[in-house]
Amino acid sequence: MERIIATYFIETPIAIEKAAAILAGEQSSGTFVAVPGETEALKARFAARVESVELLEAVTEPAIPGSAAGTGLYHRAIIKVSWSIENFGYNLPVLVSTLQGNLYELTQFTGLKLMELDVPPSYADHFPGPRFGIEGCRRLTGVTGRPLIGTIIKPSIGLTPSETATLVSTLVTAGIDFIKDDELLSSSANSLFEDRVNAVMRVLNHHADRTGKEVMYAFNISGEIDEMMYRYEHILAAGGNCAMISLNSVGLSGTKKICDQGELAIHGHRNGWGMLNRHPLLGIGFPAYQKLWRLAGVDQIHVNGIQNKFWESDDSVVRSIMACLEPMLGGFSIMPVVSSGQWGGQAPETYRRTKTIDLLYMAGGGIMAHPDGPSSGVEAVRQAWKAAVDGLSVEEAAKTYPAFGRSVEKFGTK
Amino acid sequence: MERIIATYFIETPIAIEKAAAILAGEQSSGTFVAVPGETEALKARFAARVESVELLEAVTEPAIPGSAAGTGLYHRAIIKVSWSIENFGYNLPVLVSTLQGNLYELTQFTGLKLMELDVPPSYADHFPGPRFGIEGCRRLTGVTGRPLIGTIIKPSIGLTPSETATLVSTLVTAGIDFIKDDELLSSSANSLFEDRVNAVMRVLNHHADRTGKEVMYAFNISGEIDEMMYRYEHILAAGGNCAMISLNSVGLSGTKKICDQGELAIHGHRNGWGMLNRHPLLGIGFPAYQKLWRLAGVDQIHVNGIQNKFWESDDSVVRSIMACLEPMLGGFSIMPVVSSGQWGGQAPETYRRTKTIDLLYMAGGGIMAHPDGPSSGVEAVRQAWKAAVDGLSVEEAAKTYPAFGRSVEKFGTK
Numbered sequence: 122m123e124r125i126i127a128t129y130f131i132e133t134p135i136a137i138e139k140a141a142a143i144l145a146g147e148q149s150s151g152t153f154v155a156v157p158g159e160t161e162a163l164k165a166r167f168a169a170r171v172e173s174v175e176l177l178e179a180v181t182e183p184a185i186p187g188s189a190a191g192t193g194l195y196h197r198a199i200i201k202v203s204w205s206i207e208n209f210g211y212n213l214p215v216l217v218s219t220l221q222g223n224l225y226e227l228t229q230f231t232g233l234k235l236m237e238l239d240v241p242p243s244y245a246d247h248f249p250g251p252r253f254g255i256e257g258c259r260r261l262t263g264v265t266g267r268p269l270i271g272t273i274i275k276p277s278i279g280l281t282p283s284e285t286a287t288l289v290s291t292l293v294t295a296g297i298d299f300i301k302d303d304e305l306l307s308s309s310a311n312s313l314f315e316d317r318v319n320a321v322m323r324v325l326n327h328h329a330d331r332t333g334k335e336v337m338y339a340f341n342i343s344g345e346i347d348e349m350m351y352r353y354e355h356i357l358a359a360g361g362n363c364a365m366i367s368l369n370s371v372g373l374s375g376t377k378k379i380c381d382q383g384e385l386a387i388h389g390h391r392n393g394w395g396m397l398n399r400h401p402l403l404g405i406g407f408p409a410y411q412k413l414w415r416l417a418g419v420d421q422i423h424v425n426g427i428q429n430k431f432w433e434s435d436d437s438v439v440r441s442i443m444a445c446l447e448p449m450l451g452g453f454s455i456m457p458v459v460s461s462g463q464w465g466g467q468a469p470e471t472y473r474r475t476k477t478i479d480l481l482y483m484a485g486g487g488i489m490a491h492p493d494g495p496s497s498g499v500e501a502v503r504q505a506w507k508a509a510v511d512g513l514s515v516e517e518a519a520k521t522y523p524a525f526g527r528s529v530e531k532f533g534t535k
Numbered sequence: 536m537e538r539i540i541a542t543y544f545i546e547t548p549i550a551i552e553k554a555a556a557i558l559a560g561e562q563s564s565g566t567f568v569a570v571p572g573e574t575e576a577l578k579a580r581f582a583a584r585v586e587s588v589e590l591l592e593a594v595t596e597p598a599i600p601g602s603a604a605g606t607g608l609y610h611r612a613i614i615k616v617s618w619s620i621e622n623f624g625y626n627l628p629v630l631v632s633t634l635q636g637n638l639y640e641l642t643q644f645t646g647l648k649l650m651e652l653d654v655p656p657s658y659a660d661h662f663p664g665p666r667f668g669i670e671g672c673r674r675l676t677g678v679t680g681r682p683l684i685g686t687i688i689k690p691s692i693g694l695t696p697s698e699t700a701t702l703v704s705t706l707v708t709a710g711i712d713f714i715k716d717d718e719l720l721s722s723s724a725n726s727l728f729e730d731r732v733n734a735v736m737r738v739l740n741h742h743a744d745r746t747g748k749e750v751m752y753a754f755n756i757s758g759e760i761d762e763m764m765y766r767y768e769h770i771l772a773a774g775g776n777c778a779m780i781s782l783n784s785v786g787l788s789g790t791k792k793i794c795d796q797g798e799l800a801i802h803g804h805r806n807g808w809g810m811l812n813r814h815p816l817l818g819i820g821f822p823a824y825q826k827l828w829r830l831a832g833v834d835q836i837h838v839n840g841i842q843n844k845f846w847e848s849d850d851s852v853v854r855s856i857m858a859c860l861e862p863m864l865g866g867f868s869i870m871p872v873v874s875s876g877q878w879g880g881q882a883p884e885t886y887r888r889t890k891t892i893d894l895l896y897m898a899g900g901g902i903m904a905h906p907d908g909p910s911s912g913v914e915a916v917r918q919a920w921k922a923a924v925d926g927l928s929v930e931e932a933a934k935t936y937p938a939f940g941r942s943v944e945k946f947g948t949k
Contacts, residue, residue: 148719149691149692149719150689150690150691150692150693163690163693163694164693166693166724166725167690167692167693167723185813185814186813186814186815186846187813187846187847188846205724207723207724207725208692208719208720208723208724209719209721209722209723210722210723210724212721212722212757212758212759212762213758213759213784214757214758214759214781214784214785214789215718215719215720215721215755215757215758215781215784217781217783217784217807218718218719218757218781218784218804218806218807219719221784221806221807221810222718222719222781222784222806222807223718223806223807223809223845224809225807225808225809225810225813226808226809226813226839226845226846226847226875227845227846228844228845228846275564276564276577276581277563277564278563278564278581278622279564279577279578279580279581280577304629304632304636304637305562305563305622305623305629305632305633305636306622306629307623307626307629308623308624308626309581309621309622309623309624310619310621310622310624311580311621341629343626343628343629343632344626344627344628344629344788345626345627345628345788345791345792346760346788346789346791346792347792348626349788367628367629367631367632367636369631369786370627370628370629370631370632370635370636370786370787371628371786371787371788372783372784372785372786372787372788372789372790373784373785373786373789374757374758374759374760374763374785374786374788374789375628375760375786375787375788375789375792376786377759377760378759378760378761378789390632392632392635392636392637393631393632393635393636393637393639394639394640395637395638395639395640396635396639396811396817396818396819397810399599399600399601399639399640399817400599400600400814400817401600403810403813403814403817404810405810425640430642431637431640431641431642432600432601432602432640432641432642433601433640461640
């Protein structure tokens, strides 16, 4: 029988093997006294199994509070635990409750993070996965040979639909490939969702008619199920090709329902992610996290960016990009969305470390606030990527490409 | 214009007022350079506002890593921040993205937890809230004057529907009010959801016909939207009155969709909660968390229990129970579900500290493993609550009530 394998980074005041066994027991049959009916045959079929234990260092201070009395030492380890898929079948929420669930509550752990997740081949038969992925997003926008260049409508909230449309008009004229709503905006008092879609799509449709270039706009549909479905249909009817969902706020079941409609590319925003990942020994690591959303069918997912304005290290960002690019179940392609303080200056380092152009590269202020205007802002980011692929440094690129050179003057000291 | 007020516990290496202003800015208009269109009028209408700052201690080690370079001191404070409801209207996922969202990523914070949340009166007009709540759950089960006594089917996973039904038969004969699936089980290879519902409901319907007593069974419907809707209908058609959802695994949008059907009481399981709350300075506190689920319409929510088997302190459990019992928007009643290692021995202390009987009191092994069998187990828990309300200690209750006395012999040394 096929099994799901989960990899955890744990810290425990008790013996690692015992802690691992408790984890497995809690997530397949735990109660505080033995109960009738818990037979050996039943355990053999449904019990979780500790597959491996790799001992790491011991520390003298617990990573998070709430431990059972221990020896004064907290042992760290990487452990792998497996479950038969007979336990939950192809049900993502129950999979999550099994792999995470009550585990974070156990006193036997002073740290626990789900790092990786391996699902068996039959999952490919039951989950359609991302309908567009990298290839589909390229096809929808007609972009080849470089990353998709995107930007976010700013200010986050407050513009009217017609002000948004004016900004969109500037951006498409500038040559942008992708634009998105901020996650703070779905439908506000002065920018009703439908009005904004109509105003923006008039600009995009006109631009497409005139130039043949389809720009992707991710309208933030996050909301209740029926509302999301209605808004999805509204985007489709207006000629749009993408919707955005705040993954953590909407949740797995709601997101999958939307992805399953299959007609729009789904831009997955991971806001709230810091709560799940910022602590090194609590929560879930991105390699496991992104797999859940690929199973749900998300086409694009945020990975932060090199030299971002947030707390995350470049190493962590690179690992996240590589996790997205690794094929899953023979496909399940998802496009990494690079964002946060990006302006083109990070392109050489991003390419040097990932060797990929299969990215949606988002620059906000980096495009809008270019000293020569948004057109030069978009041009500068494209130049930065051309230079990056050619192996130029930021300094070399600045000398070769005037528009990029001007952005280095403005943003290069940050 | 009405405003939403959020209370945060923060830690920052920079000046508290500056950190608070950055938080408010990030969640209403943040980008790393000023952009055109961000006018004063627009800011006045849509900007988040710092309402108060209450300075606490400073520490020399950051609570979580990833801080900006600071002075070596990390300042803690309670701050209140407000947003106009014009920003997001009555959209729970966008509310969550606004109140939490990218905040956890900011280098200006080495700790951030959303502690409390106040929504304005008009929310009562837009959200129907829990359809059953405490009164409705009492009505469905016919229980007055004491907590509902419940238990969980164990082993968590592995029993067949007919084995489950046999156990249910024993439990209803024993006088139980409430039974639930474990969160690890929704539909497994040897317990298909529909088969289990049919087998269990045959027992419960027969019992009701014979005795007039309706026992509530929370079938775990957690899954995809269409699957949950189908299973909901199946429970209803079979005569059931409750469904269980793993709140964090399903998410806000999916949970609200199910609550909005309005015909079954919704048992909200908070597994995964430790990830969001176990760290004192990361995530979300229960008072804020439970309000989100009351807005979504959940009727029952887990609060852990006194002297539980998990990491949580009794003080924290008491705070959670009291948070559930505090009216919200003039109602929005939700029943606290007390569970984890409970057996009746905790009833006196639970009552002493909360002075309430409006609880669903769950005892797993504490009922099934009573030395004289499940009937005595249920009787013992009822006796414990009678004693608790009468002000008896565990020792006094053990002398007064034989069945409870026997459980003290078995479980009292734990």
